[in-house]
């Protein structure tokens with residue numbers, strides 16, 4: 009069983025390693041996480057890695073060394089599950105709107121990543 013290695017891909021969609029993200033944040037000290045996505049494309053595919061980018065950003069900006077949240081196997085397994093869930097949500101047809109059921113923009117939801 010393998011652990012998580014710093015050179016492993018954090019953003020699997022765009023092949024961006026944890027090390028690359030950490031180096032970028034240390035060097036550029038971007039104010040917001042979206043700047044990491046803009047520069048490295050990390051997080052702009054399925055969206056799975058966004059919370060992990062956020063965590064790395066927080067840790068590095070606070071002067072801490074970010075630790076991987078889980079093993080490599082678990083990371084990839086959970087990403088598969090996440091992608092299946094998202095695919096199912098998209099495949100679902102929208103339920104008929106009920107009277108008085110105004111469509112709401114869920115606050116705090118991440119920007120739609122495609």
Ligand code: FES
Pocket residue numbers: 018019020021022050051052053054055056057058
């Ligand atoms: S793993 Fe980063 S956007 Fe999909």
